[in-house]
Amino acid sequence: MTLQEKKQQIIDDFSLYDEWLDKYEYLIELGKSLPPYPEEKKTDDRLIKGCQSRVWLDAQMSGGLLEFSADSDAVITRGIICLLISVYSGRTPAEILSDDFSFLETIGLKENLSPTRANGLLSMIQTIRNKASENV
Amino acid sequence: MNIQQLRAQFPQLGRIVYGKPLVYLDNAATSLRPRTVIDKWTDISSNRTANLHRAVHLTAVEATEEYEHTRQDVARFINAPSSSEIVFTSGATHALNLLAFGIGEAFINQGDEIIVSEAEHHSNLVPWQMLCKRKGAVLKRLTVDDNGHLNIHLLPSLITPATKVVAVAHISNVLGLVNPIPEIARICKSSGVLLVVDGAQGIVHQTVDVQQLGCDFYAFSGHKMYASPGTGVLWGRKELLEALPPMFGGGEMIDSVSWESSTYAPVPRKFEAGTQNISGTPTLSPAIDLMHEMQPADDVEEYIYETLTSEPGIRLYGTTDNLRQKAPVFSFTVEGAHHEDLALILDKMGVALRSGQMCAEPLMDRFGVTGMLRASFAPYNTMSEAEFFVSSLRKAIKMLK
Numbered sequence: 001m002t003l004q005e006k007k008q009q010i011i012d013d014f015s016l017y018d019e020w021l022d023k024y025e026y027l028i029e030l031g032k033s034l035p036p037y038p039e040e041k042k043t044d045d046r047l048i049k050g051c052q053s054r055v056w057l058d059a060q061m062s063g064g065l066l067e068f069s070a071d072s073d074a075v076i077t078r079g080i081i082c083l084l085i086s087v088y089s090g091r092t093p094a095e096i097l098s099d100d101f102s103f104l105e106t107i108g109l110k111e112n113l114s115p116t117r118a119n120g121l122l123s124m125i126q127t128i129r130n131k132a133s134e135n136v
Numbered sequence: 137m138n139i140q141q142l143r144a145q146f147p148q149l150g151r152i153v154y155g156k157p158l159v160y161l162d163n164a165a166t167s168l169r170p171r172t173v174i175d176k177w178t179d180i181s182s183n184r185t186a187n188l189h190r191a192v193h194l195t196a197v198e199a200t201e202e203y204e205h206t207r208q209d210v211a212r213f214i215n216a217p218s219s220s221e222i223v224f225t226s227g228a229t230h231a232l233n234l235l236a237f238g239i240g241e242a243f244i245n246q247g248d249e250i251i252v253s254e255a256e257h258h259s260n261l262v263p264w265q266m267l268c269k270r271k272g273a274v275l276k277r278l279t280v281d282d283n284g285h286l287n288i289h290l291l292p293s294l295i296t297p298a299t300k301v302v303a304v305a306h307i308s309n310v311l312g313l314v315n316p317i318p319e320i321a322r323i324c325k326s327s328g329v330l331l332v333v334d335g336a337q338g339i340v341h342q343t344v345d346v347q348q349l350g351c352d353f354y355a356f357s358g359h360k361m362y363a364s365p366g367t368g369v370l371w372g373r374k375e376l377l378e379a380l381p382p383m384f385g386g387g388e389m390i391d392s393v394s395w396e397s398s399t400y401a402p403v404p405r406k407f408e409a410g411t412q413n414i415s416g417t418p419t420l421s422p423a424i425d426l427m428h429e430m431q432p433a434d435d436v437e438e439y440i441y442e443t444l445t446s447e448p449g450i451r452l453y454g455t456t457d458n459l460r461q462k463a464p465v466f467s468f469t470v471e472g473a474h475h476e477d478l479a480l481i482l483d484k485m486g487v488a489l490r491s492g493q494m495c496a497e498p499l500m501d502r503f504g505v506t507g508m509l510r511a512s513f514a515p516y517n518t519m520s521e522a523e524f525f526v527s528s529l530r531k532a533i534k535m536l537k
Binding site for chain 2: 025053074
């Protein structure tokens with residue numbers, strides 16, 4: 001699935017829910033499905049600043065593609081991480097850098113988070129973009 | 137005044153969020169504003185705006201009268217011996233900072249000791265850390281036990297001849313427990329140590345009589361006691377306030393100024409540099425009037441306390457056999473559910489409460505948690521709101537399990 005198709009799929013999934021509580025249920029389910037993240041990679045240099053919950057993000061280049069893995073101690077944040085990874089993991093750095101990350105606004109995620117959580121989301125996006133820049 | 141009449145005073149209690157009535161349980165951070173406070177602010181802003189104390193024109197006289205009248209109301213409210221012991225500030229944080237600065241300059245030398253409890257809000261910790269760094273003084277910790285009570289029995293042995301200050305909250309903003317200030321004051325007095333009390337929560341939930349408490353300084357904010365944000369009070373014994381140098385210079389705090397040096401106005405104006413909160417500070421008066429009419433909701437407090445201490449998987453911090461010694465401030469963690477997830481879900485259910493470190497990171501470390509959830513109640517919170525909070529919390533926990 002291309003990056004565009006994947007984003008559209010998430011937008012379509014979110015449009016099924018009218019209530020924000022249902023959207024949270026969906027994010028919680030996604031959060032629980034996030035693959036395990038190795039304990040030894042929960043290091044300070046992988047910790048993302050600006051979140052009330054703790055978020056670790058690791059990036060590896062493999063065959064010209066960036067592979068992301070991440071974890072958080074809060075499950076809704078894990079759900080958001082899961083969305084980001086499903087869209088941006090396995091893409092080339094150039095592809096990531098050409099994207100404007102606006103699908104998060106389309107699904108209303110940014111506006112519906114508390115300010116601290118929204119800052120955390122912006123930090124996650126910035127970290128993903130930085131990892132892409134470092135690997136162009 | 138019954139609770140429905142009281143609720144009618146607070147416009148924000150009619151607020152709808154996400155299509156649901158707002159249940160506001162973040163009162164320990166900021167209380168809501170009653171109409172009388174909003175009206176006072178609006179009246180001064182609309183009709184009586186002028187700078188204080190200096191000008192001879194009528195609006196300036198009226199603005200000054202409002203401001204000085206409030207100083208007398210505050211003095212009566214906390215039973216201060218004189219209204220000249222009431223310093224207006226922008227809040228408790230401002231009050232504690234100007235105090236730590238003044239005490240530091242007047243009384244602290246290298247090697248002196250300052251004792252702070254580990255249950256303090258950062259506003260009653262960081263200014264003392266800054267002072268210790270500036271003066272080469274030593275910060276010592278008064279610990280709390282597993283139930284959140286101060287280990288008062290350790291205080292006499294913590295105090296040495298080098299100890300100059302003890303700084304504690306009247307009521308911890310996390311634990312909600314009422315600290316035994318008169319007992320601490322006796323210990324401090326017998327050793328010649330100054331006692332500074334952060335009253336940000338205490339002023340809301342206790343009848344404060346500074347003479348009976350026996351402390352030397354008492355600081356609080358207006359925004360937690362239904363007055364305008366950006367208002368606050370530092371009370372101090374007059375001879376001590378007179379001994380402290382001001383932190384800020386300029387504006388109304390001077391007596392006379394020459395090119396070489398200045399003399400300062402008498403207390404309290406020595407500490408009130410710059411243009412004051414002309415519209416905000418006088419709102420303390422209607423806030424005090426309303427507080428005299430408020431009844432603490434003991435049944436709500438008992439219900440929440442019983443629920444949070446008996447619910448499986450929930451740990452409440454700050455427990456006691458005597459609920460009269462606890463304010464309706466409930467900080468807790470839920471096994472297997474992150475505080476931020478719970479707060480986010482509860483928000484969407486219409487329940488506003490606080491999550492995170494509550495400006496008390498050392499206390500979070502003490503209990504080995506990265507954060508807590510805090511529900512804090514005001515007299516305008518009803519039993520049905522409390523029940524709605526409990527059922528919403530149970531639903532949120534279920535969603536996360």
